[in-house]
Every structure is written in C-alpha cells, then in structure tokens.
Amino acid sequence: MLFARVSFPACFRRLLVAPVALLITGLGGGACQRVTAPSAAVSAPTGFEVKGQLSNAAAGTRLVLADGDAPAWRRLDSANTDAAGRFALRGQLAEPAVYTLLVGPEADPVPVALDNTARIVLTADATQPAASAQQSGTPEAQVLQRFQDILLRHRQRTQELIRQGEQRSGPWNDAWSERIVGTKELITQHPTSFVAAYATVDLSGYTREEALLDSLTNHFAAALPNSRYTLVLLGRQRARQTTAVGKPAPELSLPGPDGKPVALSSLRGRYVLVDFWASWCKPCRQENPAMVKLYQQYKPKGFEVYAVSLDDSRERWLKAIAADQLPWIQVSDLQGFRSPSAEVYDARAVPLTVLLDPQGRVVAKDLRGKQLEQKLAKLFP
Secondary structure, three states, X not given: OOOOOOOOOOOOOOOOOOOHHHHHHHOOHHHOOOOOOOOOOOOOOOOEEEEEEEEOOOOOOEXXXXXXXXXXXXXXXXXXXXXXXXXXXXXXXXOOEEEEEEEOOOOEEEEEEEOOOOEEEEEEEOOOHHHHOEEEOOHHHHHHHHHHHHHXXXXXXXXXXXXXXXXXXXHHHHHXXXXXXXXXXXXXXXXXXXXXXXXXXXXOOOOOOHHHHHHHHHHHHHHOXXXXXXXXXXXXXXXXXXXXXXXXXXXXXXXXXXXXXXXXXXXXXXXXXXXXXXXXXXXXXXHHHHHHHHHXXXXXXXXXXXXXXXXXXXXXXXXXXXXXXXXXXXXXXXXXXXXXXXXXXXXXXXXXXXEEOOOOEEEEEOOOHHHHHHXXXXXXX
C-alpha cells in the first residue's frame, strides 16, 4: 500500500524536515521502554476480536478481515452487519501487524492494528469507511489511529490542491513536509510499537534521508527483529547500499519505445544520469525543459540520460515523451513501481536520479535542478 502510484502529483521533492539527530535521540534512553508481558497468573486472551458498528450500512453489509496486499488478499475472518450495522470478527494471528478490514461491496480498506490479545472497537461510516474509521481498545490501535489521522489530513490537503489546480511546487512540498514530520514524531514517541515500524515503512517511501532510514532500520532490527516491517526495512536498506556512492551501478536492460532492449552498461565511457520518472509526475514534467537545455549543452562533452519510466501505460508514456520533446534514451517495462528496476534502485517515489561515472560507478544520487547543473559544470569545465 505504500509504494503504488498515487492519483495526484505526490511525487517526491526534497523536503525540509526535522534534523536526524532529534529523531535518533528520541529513540534512545528512557524512550525505549518495552511493554511488560502479562503475569503468568493472568489468563490472556488467545485470539483477537474486532467488534464495531457501521453507520449508513444496509443489513448484511459484508466485511472481510484480510492480510496481504490487493489483489492477493488472504482472508482471516468475515462477517455481515446486522440491521443496526453491528459486526464482530474473531480469530488467531501468526504475528502482530496491521491487517486490513475490507468494507462493503467496494471493499474499501481500513487498517486495523491486531495481535492475539487485541480487543478492538471500531466504528465507521459505510459510505466512506477509510476516511471515517475510528478504532480503540489497545495502545497499538491508538497509535494507528493517530497515524491514520496524519494520512487523512495529507489526503485532504492534496485533494484541495488538486481542486485548486495548484501548479507551484511550494504548496505540494509543504503538504508532504507536514506528513513526514508528523510521521517522524509518531515514531519517536512509540519506538517499540509495531505500528511505528509500519509507519517507518511508509516513511521510507517518501524521504531519502538515508542516515535517518538506516538509523530507524537498525533500531527496529534490534527492537522488533521478527516483524514483517523490519524485514521490509532491511531489504530496502540493502537496496540503498547497492546504489551507494562509489558502488558499481546495478545493470539495467529495458525496452525502448521500439521494443528493443537498451542496456545501461552499453553507455560506459560517458557520465550517465539514470532518471526515474513517470508521465503522471508533475515535478518530473516541470523540470524537463531545464533538463533538455542541460542535455543539449553537455551531451557533446560525454553526458547521457537513461530515463526509466515507471508508467504502466505505453500510450501515456509515449505521449509524454513527444509532448516534452525529450531527446535522450527512454526505456520502460511498463510495470510501474512493480518494475524490478524500481526495486533494485530503491525507487519508491519519483523523481529519482542516480549519476554514474564513465566506469559505471555511482557518483551522486537525487540531483536535480540547480544541484545537477552545478555538478555537471564541475564534471565538464
């Protein structure tokens, strides 16, 4: 759920966020209190229970508690509402995690924080369950509710920007900055929560502060070593290390507009900008005119661009290339963020750039605009 294309221009831009040291400090010392296990004399529940009520729900409205990602949901339990909209779900879980409650015929997803002792009370409006859901009953449910409130505020703000037709980057940056700062504060305040690890997975899709992400990953590797979210964070950490400055860039060989594969390694001998973008990414498109000028200036000196589109529509991809008159190498497997190329380069959001030297080693990451212009001026005096 964290890494799919969004329907608004929520492409990543470098944001001004709280210093890394503040978050790392918050994870140390007395902040890392573990929850005391129940006494052996107390008989703890041996399975979860989610009870609740949907307003504006017809009798018999279907609810399914599931694990996994769409469309490959794994059903854990299901129920139909009664005439008053009430329902109950029960079962046992393999691990504490954030599961998904699919509500109604549209199967609108509502995240629910569960372990095998959870007794959750959940209410929602059946006409907009994801936006209206309120859950309580455990500390983890309260943390998840706060995180969902952060995401809801962000969604409302970006929808308003879309409604206004906002084209300036500043308001979009502000909206993303608010989301990232709020998420970091939540993680700091709940450092042993599996919901905080879940929120860190989300955070890793929208910030490229590698020192921060490495610190959080290492923290959860110690605090929650078996959590599914820790395993995801460790995998992303390995991907970041694969493309660290000084490392040989992973090979890519993707089809161009004519269907013929173009290997990244075929461009050895030149400085190459690997540019992850998409036709729907407004910041990517807005920067293309300046990029065309840089390309025309430095291509004769040994500069090339290898543009990897994370589109899933060939028509939209080719239309954007033509509309922006992009003269450099274009490739795509049209798998969007599911593309193996996105995975190996840890491209969780766009735009993303990786600059390679003539030997194919990583020189710099995430250079755009003025930063890229200054770097090229140094490389090609």
